[in-house]
Amino acid sequence: MGLQLRAGLGLEPWNVFNQGVARHTGLTIGTVTIATGALILLLWIPLRQRPGLGTVSNVVVLGLVMDATLAAVPEVHSLWVRVPLLAFAITLNSTATGLYISARYGPGPRDGLMTxxxxxxxxxxRLVRTxxxxxxxxAGVLMGGSFGVGTVAYALAIGPLAQFFLRRFGGLGHPARGPQERPAPAPAATGAV
Known part of the structure; x- marks a missing residue:
């Protein structure tokens, strides 16, 4: 998320929202990301999603890492660097989504909402995420968050890419099971015919 912000071609939708909130509250975008993540967990209640270590870690770590990335990575001015940085940021985000959901320690608030x-x-x-x-x-645009071609690219690409990486890393469970639940092992052969 921090890399996409540094690419300067448009924030991903959640950060357009977070930036809009940050502009109205004076908080950093990372702090708003943490608060938003915690509030999204309330939407999990009717979906019967269960938080795990990955869920709690995501709520806290995501905003902290975003603020740290923004502090460590300088602004980029060359379009020849910004475009590949945007593509890398979107791909990295969707790869990370597939990896950490597949670890089955609980999806982050936004991804748990999706799954x-x-x-x-x-x-x-892909449809749900989009x-x-x-x-x-x-909602973010209405609050004054900034967007651009990177926002559109992210909004259109994250659903299909997240689905691809979830399947690649084994993170999509059978519809009757939650993505956090491992399938039951096959019964052992008893030798009876």
Whole structure:
């Protein structure tokens, strides 16, 4: 998220939202990210999503790392660097989504919302994620968050890329199971015919 902000071509939808909130509150975008993550967990209640270590870590670490990345990575001015940085940031975000959900320590608040809606509605991850991103983007724009071509690229690419990496790393469970639940082992052969 910090790398995409440094690319300067548009924030991803959640950060358009977070930036809009930050502009109205005076908090850093990382602090708003933490607060937003905690509030999104309330939406998990009707979806019957269960938080885990990954969920709690995501709420806290994401905002801290974003603020640290912004402090450590200088602004980039060359378009020849900014475009690849944007592509790298989007790919890295979706790869990380697939990896940490597949570890089954609990998805982050935003990804748990995505997987919870996927499991409850039966709709494809790419559709669910895209709808969430577009909704959050609209709210962020209304609050004054900045957006650009990078925002559109992220909103359109994150759903299909997240679905690809979740499948690649084994993070999409059977619809009857949550993505955090491991399938039951096959029963041992008893020798009876």
């Amino acid at each position: 919870g809606l996927h499991l409850r509605t039966g709709r494809p991850v 709808c969430i991103e577009v909704t959050v983007l609209a």
